[in-house]
Amino acid sequence: MSQLNGHAFTVAVRAYVELVRLHNVAATVLTTFIGYFVAAGAVAVTSSAALAAAAAALVAAAGYVINDYYDVDTDSIVKPWRPIPSGRVKPPAARRLAYILFLLGLVAAVPLGALVLAFVAVNAVLVHEYSRWIKRSGFPGNLVVALNSAATILLGGLVYPGSQYPRLTLVPAAIAFLLVLAREIIKGIEDYRGDLEACYLTLPVVAGQRRAALAAALLLLAVVAVSVLPLQAGFGAGYMALASIVDALALYSAYKLLSSREGLEKVAARLRSLLKAAFFLGGLAFIAGLA
Known part of the structure:
Protein backbone atom coordinates (compact mmCIF):
# COMPACT_ATOMS: atom_id res chain seq x y z
CA MET A 1 0.00 0.00 0.00
CA SER A 2 2.79 2.42 0.91
CA GLN A 3 4.49 1.68 -2.41
CA LEU A 4 1.28 2.56 -4.27
CA ASN A 5 0.94 5.80 -2.29
CA GLY A 6 4.58 6.62 -2.98
CA HIS A 7 4.11 6.03 -6.70
CA ALA A 8 0.97 8.19 -6.79
CA PHE A 9 2.84 10.98 -4.98
CA THR A 10 5.71 10.78 -7.47
CA VAL A 11 3.31 10.92 -10.42
CA ALA A 12 1.55 13.95 -8.90
CA VAL A 13 4.83 15.80 -8.27
CA ARG A 14 5.99 15.14 -11.83
CA ALA A 15 2.68 16.43 -13.17
CA TYR A 16 2.94 19.70 -11.24
CA VAL A 17 6.59 20.15 -12.22
CA GLU A 18 5.57 19.70 -15.85
CA LEU A 19 2.72 22.15 -15.37
CA VAL A 20 4.93 25.01 -14.13
CA ARG A 21 7.60 24.38 -16.81
CA LEU A 22 10.63 24.64 -14.55
CA HIS A 23 13.09 25.06 -17.44
CA ASN A 24 11.25 28.19 -18.59
CA VAL A 25 11.01 29.47 -15.01
CA ALA A 26 14.78 29.03 -14.69
CA ALA A 27 15.21 31.18 -17.80
CA THR A 28 13.06 33.87 -16.15
CA VAL A 29 15.34 33.82 -13.10
CA LEU A 30 18.38 34.18 -15.35
CA THR A 31 17.00 37.14 -17.28
CA THR A 32 16.02 38.91 -14.05
CA PHE A 33 19.56 38.52 -12.75
CA ALA A 42 29.01 43.64 -11.95
CA VAL A 43 28.00 40.00 -11.52
CA ALA A 44 26.90 40.00 -7.88
CA VAL A 45 23.78 38.50 -6.29
CA THR A 46 22.12 40.46 -3.49
CA SER A 47 18.97 39.85 -1.45
CA SER A 48 17.12 42.41 -3.60
CA ALA A 49 18.13 40.63 -6.80
CA ALA A 50 17.10 37.27 -5.33
CA LEU A 51 13.69 38.61 -4.28
CA ALA A 52 13.13 40.13 -7.72
CA ALA A 53 14.06 36.83 -9.38
CA ALA A 54 11.74 34.95 -7.02
CA ALA A 55 8.85 37.32 -7.79
CA ALA A 56 9.42 37.00 -11.54
CA ALA A 57 9.74 33.21 -11.32
CA LEU A 58 6.55 32.79 -9.29
CA VAL A 59 4.53 35.00 -11.66
CA ALA A 60 5.97 33.14 -14.66
CA ALA A 61 5.11 29.76 -13.12
CA ALA A 62 1.59 31.02 -12.38
CA GLY A 63 1.30 32.13 -15.98
CA TYR A 64 2.20 28.71 -17.33
CA VAL A 65 -0.31 27.02 -15.02
CA ILE A 66 -3.18 29.40 -15.81
CA ASN A 67 -2.37 29.11 -19.51
CA ASP A 68 -2.86 25.35 -19.36
CA TYR A 69 -6.06 25.87 -17.36
CA TYR A 70 -7.59 28.09 -20.06
CA ASP A 71 -6.22 25.92 -22.88
CA VAL A 72 -7.60 22.62 -21.57
CA ASP A 73 -10.14 22.20 -24.40
CA THR A 74 -7.56 22.84 -27.12
CA ASP A 75 -4.89 20.77 -25.39
CA SER A 76 -7.27 17.83 -25.02
CA ILE A 77 -7.14 17.60 -28.83
CA VAL A 78 -3.61 18.70 -29.80
CA LYS A 79 -1.67 17.98 -26.57
CA PRO A 80 -3.61 15.29 -24.69
CA TRP A 81 -0.47 14.29 -22.76
CA ARG A 82 -0.35 17.62 -20.87
CA PRO A 83 -1.05 17.36 -17.10
CA ILE A 84 -4.62 18.74 -17.15
CA PRO A 85 -6.13 17.01 -20.22
CA SER A 86 -4.42 13.75 -19.24
CA GLY A 87 -6.21 13.87 -15.88
CA ARG A 88 -3.05 14.02 -13.76
CA VAL A 89 -4.01 17.49 -12.52
CA LYS A 90 -7.64 18.55 -12.08
CA PRO A 91 -8.60 21.97 -13.55
CA PRO A 92 -9.77 23.44 -10.19
CA ALA A 93 -6.48 22.38 -8.58
CA ALA A 94 -4.52 24.00 -11.41
CA ARG A 95 -6.45 27.25 -11.06
CA ARG A 96 -5.88 27.31 -7.28
CA LEU A 97 -2.18 26.69 -7.79
CA ALA A 98 -1.96 29.52 -10.33
CA TYR A 99 -3.55 32.06 -8.00
CA ILE A 100 -1.40 30.93 -5.08
CA LEU A 101 1.72 31.41 -7.22
CA PHE A 102 0.51 34.84 -8.38
CA LEU A 103 -0.05 35.83 -4.75
CA LEU A 104 3.37 34.54 -3.66
CA GLY A 105 4.97 36.51 -6.49
CA LEU A 106 3.36 39.70 -5.19
CA VAL A 107 4.39 38.88 -1.62
CA ALA A 108 8.01 38.42 -2.75
CA ALA A 109 7.90 41.89 -4.33
CA VAL A 110 6.56 43.69 -1.23
CA PRO A 111 9.97 44.22 0.47
CA LEU A 112 11.29 45.79 -2.76
CA GLY A 113 9.02 48.82 -2.54
CA ALA A 114 5.81 50.16 -4.04
CA LEU A 115 7.21 50.75 -7.54
CA VAL A 116 8.52 47.20 -7.89
CA LEU A 117 5.31 45.77 -6.42
CA ALA A 118 3.25 47.74 -8.94
CA PHE A 119 5.53 46.58 -11.77
CA VAL A 120 5.12 42.92 -10.76
CA ALA A 121 1.36 43.34 -10.29
CA VAL A 122 0.89 44.83 -13.77
CA ASN A 123 2.97 42.03 -15.26
CA ALA A 124 0.90 39.43 -13.38
CA VAL A 125 -2.33 40.91 -14.76
CA LEU A 126 -0.90 40.89 -18.29
CA VAL A 127 0.18 37.26 -17.92
CA HIS A 128 -3.26 36.24 -16.67
CA GLU A 129 -5.19 38.16 -19.31
CA TYR A 130 -2.88 36.86 -22.03
CA SER A 131 -3.93 33.32 -21.17
CA ARG A 132 -7.60 34.23 -20.73
CA TRP A 133 -8.13 36.09 -24.02
CA ILE A 134 -5.25 38.18 -25.40
CA LYS A 135 -3.39 35.24 -26.96
CA ARG A 136 -6.41 34.54 -29.17
CA SER A 137 -6.31 38.09 -30.55
CA GLY A 138 -3.17 37.32 -32.58
CA PHE A 139 -0.56 40.05 -32.91
CA PRO A 140 -1.46 41.81 -29.61
CA GLY A 141 -0.69 38.49 -27.95
CA ASN A 142 2.73 38.46 -29.63
CA LEU A 143 3.38 41.94 -28.21
CA VAL A 144 2.45 40.83 -24.68
CA VAL A 145 4.82 37.85 -24.84
CA ALA A 146 7.64 40.10 -26.04
CA LEU A 147 6.87 42.71 -23.37
CA ASN A 148 6.89 40.07 -20.64
CA SER A 149 10.29 38.84 -21.79
CA ALA A 150 11.69 42.36 -21.65
CA ALA A 151 9.93 43.05 -18.34
CA THR A 152 11.96 40.44 -16.44
CA ILE A 153 15.17 42.23 -17.43
CA LEU A 154 13.69 45.61 -16.51
CA LEU A 155 12.59 44.22 -13.15
CA GLY A 156 16.13 43.16 -12.36
CA GLY A 157 17.38 46.64 -13.15
CA LEU A 158 14.55 48.30 -11.27
CA VAL A 159 15.63 46.88 -7.90
CA TYR A 160 19.16 48.25 -8.27
CA PRO A 161 19.37 51.84 -6.97
CA GLY A 162 22.22 52.97 -9.25
CA SER A 163 21.91 55.70 -11.86
CA GLN A 164 23.04 53.41 -14.71
CA TYR A 165 19.68 51.61 -14.83
CA PRO A 166 17.73 53.73 -17.34
CA ARG A 167 20.57 53.80 -19.85
CA LEU A 168 22.02 50.30 -19.67
CA THR A 169 19.23 47.91 -18.71
CA LEU A 170 16.98 49.15 -21.48
CA VAL A 171 19.44 47.78 -24.06
CA PRO A 172 19.17 44.06 -23.17
CA ALA A 173 15.44 44.58 -22.61
CA ALA A 174 15.11 46.03 -26.12
CA ILE A 175 17.09 43.15 -27.61
CA ALA A 176 14.91 40.63 -25.76
CA PHE A 177 11.73 42.38 -26.93
CA LEU A 178 12.83 42.47 -30.57
CA LEU A 179 14.07 38.87 -30.61
CA VAL A 180 10.99 37.45 -28.91
CA LEU A 181 8.58 39.48 -31.06
CA ALA A 182 10.35 38.26 -34.20
CA ARG A 183 10.19 34.70 -32.90
CA GLU A 184 6.48 35.02 -32.10
CA ILE A 185 5.75 36.26 -35.63
CA ILE A 186 7.81 33.37 -37.04
CA LYS A 187 5.85 30.96 -34.85
CA GLY A 188 2.70 32.47 -36.35
CA ILE A 189 4.04 31.70 -39.83
CA GLU A 190 4.73 28.12 -38.74
CA ASP A 191 1.19 27.77 -37.30
CA TYR A 192 -0.45 29.63 -40.19
CA ARG A 193 -2.87 26.90 -41.29
CA GLY A 194 -4.10 26.10 -37.80
CA ASP A 195 -4.49 29.78 -36.89
CA LEU A 196 -6.40 30.42 -40.12
CA GLU A 197 -8.86 27.65 -39.28
CA ALA A 198 -9.21 28.89 -35.70
CA CYS A 199 -9.69 32.49 -36.92
CA TYR A 200 -6.77 33.78 -34.83
CA LEU A 201 -5.83 37.24 -36.12
CA THR A 202 -2.08 36.67 -36.22
CA LEU A 203 0.09 38.85 -38.43
CA PRO A 204 0.55 36.10 -41.06
CA VAL A 205 -3.23 35.57 -41.19
CA VAL A 206 -4.05 39.29 -41.41
CA ALA A 207 -1.19 40.53 -43.60
CA GLY A 208 -0.02 37.36 -45.34
CA GLN A 209 2.98 35.15 -44.73
CA ARG A 210 5.41 37.13 -46.89
CA ARG A 211 4.65 40.44 -45.20
CA ALA A 212 4.88 38.79 -41.80
CA ALA A 213 8.26 37.36 -42.81
CA LEU A 214 9.40 40.85 -43.83
CA ALA A 215 8.29 42.26 -40.47
CA ALA A 216 10.17 39.54 -38.59
CA ALA A 217 13.28 40.11 -40.71
CA LEU A 218 13.22 43.85 -39.97
CA LEU A 219 12.95 43.13 -36.25
CA LEU A 220 15.98 40.84 -36.49
CA LEU A 221 17.97 43.52 -38.30
CA ALA A 222 17.02 45.89 -35.48
CA VAL A 223 18.48 43.36 -33.02
CA VAL A 224 21.82 43.59 -34.83
CA ALA A 225 21.71 47.39 -34.77
CA VAL A 226 20.91 47.59 -31.04
CA SER A 227 23.50 44.94 -30.12
CA VAL A 228 26.40 47.33 -30.83
CA LEU A 229 25.28 49.81 -28.14
CA PRO A 230 26.78 47.90 -25.16
CA LEU A 231 30.21 48.13 -26.81
CA GLN A 232 29.99 51.90 -26.45
CA ALA A 233 29.13 51.43 -22.76
CA GLY A 234 32.30 49.47 -22.07
CA PHE A 235 31.21 45.85 -22.46
CA GLY A 236 34.29 43.94 -23.51
CA ALA A 237 35.50 40.97 -25.52
CA GLY A 238 33.26 38.44 -23.77
CA TYR A 239 30.17 40.35 -24.82
CA MET A 240 31.47 40.90 -28.33
CA ALA A 241 32.19 37.20 -28.88
CA LEU A 242 28.73 35.97 -27.88
CA ALA A 243 26.86 38.94 -29.33
CA SER A 244 28.53 38.23 -32.68
CA ILE A 245 26.99 34.76 -32.64
CA VAL A 246 23.58 36.24 -31.81
CA ASP A 247 23.94 38.72 -34.67
CA ALA A 248 24.96 35.93 -37.04
CA LEU A 249 21.88 33.89 -36.09
CA ALA A 250 19.66 36.96 -36.50
CA LEU A 251 21.12 37.84 -39.90
CA TYR A 252 20.89 34.24 -41.11
CA SER A 253 17.26 34.04 -39.98
CA ALA A 254 16.42 37.34 -41.69
CA TYR A 255 18.10 36.14 -44.89
CA LYS A 256 16.16 32.85 -44.88
CA LEU A 257 12.87 34.66 -44.29
CA LEU A 258 13.45 37.07 -47.17
CA SER A 259 15.07 34.74 -49.70
CA SER A 260 13.39 31.39 -49.20
CA ARG A 261 11.51 29.98 -52.16
CA GLU A 262 10.29 26.92 -50.29
CA GLY A 263 7.27 26.92 -48.00
CA LEU A 264 7.69 29.57 -45.34
CA GLU A 265 6.06 27.32 -42.75
CA LYS A 266 8.96 24.85 -42.99
CA VAL A 267 11.51 27.66 -42.82
CA ALA A 268 9.77 29.12 -39.77
CA ALA A 269 9.82 25.78 -37.96
CA ARG A 270 13.62 25.63 -38.31
CA LEU A 271 14.25 29.28 -37.42
CA ARG A 272 12.17 29.23 -34.25
CA SER A 273 14.68 26.97 -32.48
CA LEU A 274 17.61 29.06 -33.72
CA LEU A 275 16.13 32.23 -32.27
CA LYS A 276 15.46 30.56 -28.93
CA ALA A 277 19.17 29.77 -28.79
CA ALA A 278 19.94 33.36 -29.80
CA PHE A 279 17.85 34.65 -26.89
CA PHE A 280 19.83 32.67 -24.31
CA LEU A 281 23.16 33.49 -25.93
CA GLY A 282 22.21 37.16 -25.80
CA GLY A 283 21.67 36.91 -22.06
CA LEU A 284 24.98 35.14 -21.56
CA ALA A 285 26.70 37.81 -23.67
CA PHE A 286 25.80 40.49 -21.13
CA ILE A 287 27.07 38.35 -18.25
CA ALA A 288 30.30 37.63 -20.15
CA GLY A 289 30.72 41.34 -20.83
CA LEU A 290 30.67 42.08 -17.10
CA ALA A 291 32.82 39.17 -15.94
Missing part, protein backbone atom coordinates in the same frame (compact mmCIF):
# COMPACT_ATOMS: atom_id res chain seq x y z
CA ILE A 34 20.91 39.79 -16.07
CA GLY A 35 18.93 43.00 -15.62
CA TYR A 36 20.36 43.43 -12.14
CA PHE A 37 23.92 42.63 -13.22
CA VAL A 38 23.79 45.14 -16.06
CA ALA A 39 22.38 47.87 -13.81
CA ALA A 40 24.96 47.13 -11.11
CA GLY A 41 27.83 46.87 -13.56
Whole structure:
Protein backbone atom coordinates (compact mmCIF):
# COMPACT_ATOMS: atom_id res chain seq x y z
CA MET A 1 0.00 0.00 0.00
CA SER A 2 2.79 2.42 0.91
CA GLN A 3 4.49 1.68 -2.41
CA LEU A 4 1.28 2.56 -4.27
CA ASN A 5 0.94 5.80 -2.29
CA GLY A 6 4.58 6.62 -2.98
CA HIS A 7 4.11 6.03 -6.70
CA ALA A 8 0.97 8.19 -6.79
CA PHE A 9 2.84 10.98 -4.98
CA THR A 10 5.71 10.78 -7.47
CA VAL A 11 3.31 10.92 -10.42
CA ALA A 12 1.55 13.95 -8.90
CA VAL A 13 4.83 15.80 -8.27
CA ARG A 14 5.99 15.14 -11.83
CA ALA A 15 2.68 16.43 -13.17
CA TYR A 16 2.94 19.70 -11.24
CA VAL A 17 6.59 20.15 -12.22
CA GLU A 18 5.57 19.70 -15.85
CA LEU A 19 2.72 22.15 -15.37
CA VAL A 20 4.93 25.01 -14.13
CA ARG A 21 7.60 24.38 -16.81
CA LEU A 22 10.63 24.64 -14.55
CA HIS A 23 13.09 25.06 -17.44
CA ASN A 24 11.25 28.19 -18.59
CA VAL A 25 11.01 29.47 -15.01
CA ALA A 26 14.78 29.03 -14.69
CA ALA A 27 15.21 31.18 -17.80
CA THR A 28 13.06 33.87 -16.15
CA VAL A 29 15.34 33.82 -13.10
CA LEU A 30 18.38 34.18 -15.35
CA THR A 31 17.00 37.14 -17.28
CA THR A 32 16.02 38.91 -14.05
CA PHE A 33 19.56 38.52 -12.75
CA ILE A 34 20.91 39.79 -16.07
CA GLY A 35 18.93 43.00 -15.62
CA TYR A 36 20.36 43.43 -12.14
CA PHE A 37 23.92 42.63 -13.22
CA VAL A 38 23.79 45.14 -16.06
CA ALA A 39 22.38 47.87 -13.81
CA ALA A 40 24.96 47.13 -11.11
CA GLY A 41 27.83 46.87 -13.56
CA ALA A 42 29.01 43.64 -11.95
CA VAL A 43 28.00 40.00 -11.52
CA ALA A 44 26.90 40.00 -7.88
CA VAL A 45 23.78 38.50 -6.29
CA THR A 46 22.12 40.46 -3.49
CA SER A 47 18.97 39.85 -1.45
CA SER A 48 17.12 42.41 -3.60
CA ALA A 49 18.13 40.63 -6.80
CA ALA A 50 17.10 37.27 -5.33
CA LEU A 51 13.69 38.61 -4.28
CA ALA A 52 13.13 40.13 -7.72
CA ALA A 53 14.06 36.83 -9.38
CA ALA A 54 11.74 34.95 -7.02
CA ALA A 55 8.85 37.32 -7.79
CA ALA A 56 9.42 37.00 -11.54
CA ALA A 57 9.74 33.21 -11.32
CA LEU A 58 6.55 32.79 -9.29
CA VAL A 59 4.53 35.00 -11.66
CA ALA A 60 5.97 33.14 -14.66
CA ALA A 61 5.11 29.76 -13.12
CA ALA A 62 1.59 31.02 -12.38
CA GLY A 63 1.30 32.13 -15.98
CA TYR A 64 2.20 28.71 -17.33
CA VAL A 65 -0.31 27.02 -15.02
CA ILE A 66 -3.18 29.40 -15.81
CA ASN A 67 -2.37 29.11 -19.51
CA ASP A 68 -2.86 25.35 -19.36
CA TYR A 69 -6.06 25.87 -17.36
CA TYR A 70 -7.59 28.09 -20.06
CA ASP A 71 -6.22 25.92 -22.88
CA VAL A 72 -7.60 22.62 -21.57
CA ASP A 73 -10.14 22.20 -24.40
CA THR A 74 -7.56 22.84 -27.12
CA ASP A 75 -4.89 20.77 -25.39
CA SER A 76 -7.27 17.83 -25.02
CA ILE A 77 -7.14 17.60 -28.83
CA VAL A 78 -3.61 18.70 -29.80
CA LYS A 79 -1.67 17.98 -26.57
CA PRO A 80 -3.61 15.29 -24.69
CA TRP A 81 -0.47 14.29 -22.76
CA ARG A 82 -0.35 17.62 -20.87
CA PRO A 83 -1.05 17.36 -17.10
CA ILE A 84 -4.62 18.74 -17.15
CA PRO A 85 -6.13 17.01 -20.22
CA SER A 86 -4.42 13.75 -19.24
CA GLY A 87 -6.21 13.87 -15.88
CA ARG A 88 -3.05 14.02 -13.76
CA VAL A 89 -4.01 17.49 -12.52
CA LYS A 90 -7.64 18.55 -12.08
CA PRO A 91 -8.60 21.97 -13.55
CA PRO A 92 -9.77 23.44 -10.19
CA ALA A 93 -6.48 22.38 -8.58
CA ALA A 94 -4.52 24.00 -11.41
CA ARG A 95 -6.45 27.25 -11.06
CA ARG A 96 -5.88 27.31 -7.28
CA LEU A 97 -2.18 26.69 -7.79
CA ALA A 98 -1.96 29.52 -10.33
CA TYR A 99 -3.55 32.06 -8.00
CA ILE A 100 -1.40 30.93 -5.08
CA LEU A 101 1.72 31.41 -7.22
CA PHE A 102 0.51 34.84 -8.38
CA LEU A 103 -0.05 35.83 -4.75
CA LEU A 104 3.37 34.54 -3.66
CA GLY A 105 4.97 36.51 -6.49
CA LEU A 106 3.36 39.70 -5.19
CA VAL A 107 4.39 38.88 -1.62
CA ALA A 108 8.01 38.42 -2.75
CA ALA A 109 7.90 41.89 -4.33
CA VAL A 110 6.56 43.69 -1.23
CA PRO A 111 9.97 44.22 0.47
CA LEU A 112 11.29 45.79 -2.76
CA GLY A 113 9.02 48.82 -2.54
CA ALA A 114 5.81 50.16 -4.04
CA LEU A 115 7.21 50.75 -7.54
CA VAL A 116 8.52 47.20 -7.89
CA LEU A 117 5.31 45.77 -6.42
CA ALA A 118 3.25 47.74 -8.94
CA PHE A 119 5.53 46.58 -11.77
CA VAL A 120 5.12 42.92 -10.76
CA ALA A 121 1.36 43.34 -10.29
CA VAL A 122 0.89 44.83 -13.77
CA ASN A 123 2.97 42.03 -15.26
CA ALA A 124 0.90 39.43 -13.38
CA VAL A 125 -2.33 40.91 -14.76
CA LEU A 126 -0.90 40.89 -18.29
CA VAL A 127 0.18 37.26 -17.92
CA HIS A 128 -3.26 36.24 -16.67
CA GLU A 129 -5.19 38.16 -19.31
CA TYR A 130 -2.88 36.86 -22.03
CA SER A 131 -3.93 33.32 -21.17
CA ARG A 132 -7.60 34.23 -20.73
CA TRP A 133 -8.13 36.09 -24.02
CA ILE A 134 -5.25 38.18 -25.40
CA LYS A 135 -3.39 35.24 -26.96
CA ARG A 136 -6.41 34.54 -29.17
CA SER A 137 -6.31 38.09 -30.55
CA GLY A 138 -3.17 37.32 -32.58
CA PHE A 139 -0.56 40.05 -32.91
CA PRO A 140 -1.46 41.81 -29.61
CA GLY A 141 -0.69 38.49 -27.95
CA ASN A 142 2.73 38.46 -29.63
CA LEU A 143 3.38 41.94 -28.21
CA VAL A 144 2.45 40.83 -24.68
CA VAL A 145 4.82 37.85 -24.84
CA ALA A 146 7.64 40.10 -26.04
CA LEU A 147 6.87 42.71 -23.37
CA ASN A 148 6.89 40.07 -20.64
CA SER A 149 10.29 38.84 -21.79
CA ALA A 150 11.69 42.36 -21.65
CA ALA A 151 9.93 43.05 -18.34
CA THR A 152 11.96 40.44 -16.44
CA ILE A 153 15.17 42.23 -17.43
CA LEU A 154 13.69 45.61 -16.51
CA LEU A 155 12.59 44.22 -13.15
CA GLY A 156 16.13 43.16 -12.36
CA GLY A 157 17.38 46.64 -13.15
CA LEU A 158 14.55 48.30 -11.27
CA VAL A 159 15.63 46.88 -7.90
CA TYR A 160 19.16 48.25 -8.27
CA PRO A 161 19.37 51.84 -6.97
CA GLY A 162 22.22 52.97 -9.25
CA SER A 163 21.91 55.70 -11.86
CA GLN A 164 23.04 53.41 -14.71
CA TYR A 165 19.68 51.61 -14.83
CA PRO A 166 17.73 53.73 -17.34
CA ARG A 167 20.57 53.80 -19.85
CA LEU A 168 22.02 50.30 -19.67
CA THR A 169 19.23 47.91 -18.71
CA LEU A 170 16.98 49.15 -21.48
CA VAL A 171 19.44 47.78 -24.06
CA PRO A 172 19.17 44.06 -23.17
CA ALA A 173 15.44 44.58 -22.61
CA ALA A 174 15.11 46.03 -26.12
CA ILE A 175 17.09 43.15 -27.61
CA ALA A 176 14.91 40.63 -25.76
CA PHE A 177 11.73 42.38 -26.93
CA LEU A 178 12.83 42.47 -30.57
CA LEU A 179 14.07 38.87 -30.61
CA VAL A 180 10.99 37.45 -28.91
CA LEU A 181 8.58 39.48 -31.06
CA ALA A 182 10.35 38.26 -34.20
CA ARG A 183 10.19 34.70 -32.90
CA GLU A 184 6.48 35.02 -32.10
CA ILE A 185 5.75 36.26 -35.63
CA ILE A 186 7.81 33.37 -37.04
CA LYS A 187 5.85 30.96 -34.85
CA GLY A 188 2.70 32.47 -36.35
CA ILE A 189 4.04 31.70 -39.83
CA GLU A 190 4.73 28.12 -38.74
CA ASP A 191 1.19 27.77 -37.30
CA TYR A 192 -0.45 29.63 -40.19
CA ARG A 193 -2.87 26.90 -41.29
CA GLY A 194 -4.10 26.10 -37.80
CA ASP A 195 -4.49 29.78 -36.89
CA LEU A 196 -6.40 30.42 -40.12
CA GLU A 197 -8.86 27.65 -39.28
CA ALA A 198 -9.21 28.89 -35.70
CA CYS A 199 -9.69 32.49 -36.92
CA TYR A 200 -6.77 33.78 -34.83
CA LEU A 201 -5.83 37.24 -36.12
CA THR A 202 -2.08 36.67 -36.22
CA LEU A 203 0.09 38.85 -38.43
CA PRO A 204 0.55 36.10 -41.06
CA VAL A 205 -3.23 35.57 -41.19
CA VAL A 206 -4.05 39.29 -41.41
CA ALA A 207 -1.19 40.53 -43.60
CA GLY A 208 -0.02 37.36 -45.34
CA GLN A 209 2.98 35.15 -44.73
CA ARG A 210 5.41 37.13 -46.89
CA ARG A 211 4.65 40.44 -45.20
CA ALA A 212 4.88 38.79 -41.80
CA ALA A 213 8.26 37.36 -42.81
CA LEU A 214 9.40 40.85 -43.83
CA ALA A 215 8.29 42.26 -40.47
CA ALA A 216 10.17 39.54 -38.59
CA ALA A 217 13.28 40.11 -40.71
CA LEU A 218 13.22 43.85 -39.97
CA LEU A 219 12.95 43.13 -36.25
CA LEU A 220 15.98 40.84 -36.49
CA LEU A 221 17.97 43.52 -38.30
CA ALA A 222 17.02 45.89 -35.48
CA VAL A 223 18.48 43.36 -33.02
CA VAL A 224 21.82 43.59 -34.83
CA ALA A 225 21.71 47.39 -34.77
CA VAL A 226 20.91 47.59 -31.04
CA SER A 227 23.50 44.94 -30.12
CA VAL A 228 26.40 47.33 -30.83
CA LEU A 229 25.28 49.81 -28.14
CA PRO A 230 26.78 47.90 -25.16
CA LEU A 231 30.21 48.13 -26.81
CA GLN A 232 29.99 51.90 -26.45
CA ALA A 233 29.13 51.43 -22.76
CA GLY A 234 32.30 49.47 -22.07
CA PHE A 235 31.21 45.85 -22.46
CA GLY A 236 34.29 43.94 -23.51
CA ALA A 237 35.50 40.97 -25.52
CA GLY A 238 33.26 38.44 -23.77
CA TYR A 239 30.17 40.35 -24.82
CA MET A 240 31.47 40.90 -28.33
CA ALA A 241 32.19 37.20 -28.88
CA LEU A 242 28.73 35.97 -27.88
CA ALA A 243 26.86 38.94 -29.33
CA SER A 244 28.53 38.23 -32.68
CA ILE A 245 26.99 34.76 -32.64
CA VAL A 246 23.58 36.24 -31.81
CA ASP A 247 23.94 38.72 -34.67
CA ALA A 248 24.96 35.93 -37.04
CA LEU A 249 21.88 33.89 -36.09
CA ALA A 250 19.66 36.96 -36.50
CA LEU A 251 21.12 37.84 -39.90
CA TYR A 252 20.89 34.24 -41.11
CA SER A 253 17.26 34.04 -39.98
CA ALA A 254 16.42 37.34 -41.69
CA TYR A 255 18.10 36.14 -44.89
CA LYS A 256 16.16 32.85 -44.88
CA LEU A 257 12.87 34.66 -44.29
CA LEU A 258 13.45 37.07 -47.17
CA SER A 259 15.07 34.74 -49.70
CA SER A 260 13.39 31.39 -49.20
CA ARG A 261 11.51 29.98 -52.16
CA GLU A 262 10.29 26.92 -50.29
CA GLY A 263 7.27 26.92 -48.00
CA LEU A 264 7.69 29.57 -45.34
CA GLU A 265 6.06 27.32 -42.75
CA LYS A 266 8.96 24.85 -42.99
CA VAL A 267 11.51 27.66 -42.82
CA ALA A 268 9.77 29.12 -39.77
CA ALA A 269 9.82 25.78 -37.96
CA ARG A 270 13.62 25.63 -38.31
CA LEU A 271 14.25 29.28 -37.42
CA ARG A 272 12.17 29.23 -34.25
CA SER A 273 14.68 26.97 -32.48
CA LEU A 274 17.61 29.06 -33.72
CA LEU A 275 16.13 32.23 -32.27
CA LYS A 276 15.46 30.56 -28.93
CA ALA A 277 19.17 29.77 -28.79
CA ALA A 278 19.94 33.36 -29.80
CA PHE A 279 17.85 34.65 -26.89
CA PHE A 280 19.83 32.67 -24.31
CA LEU A 281 23.16 33.49 -25.93
CA GLY A 282 22.21 37.16 -25.80
CA GLY A 283 21.67 36.91 -22.06
CA LEU A 284 24.98 35.14 -21.56
CA ALA A 285 26.70 37.81 -23.67
CA PHE A 286 25.80 40.49 -21.13
CA ILE A 287 27.07 38.35 -18.25
CA ALA A 288 30.30 37.63 -20.15
CA GLY A 289 30.72 41.34 -20.83
CA LEU A 290 30.67 42.08 -17.10
CA ALA A 291 32.82 39.17 -15.94
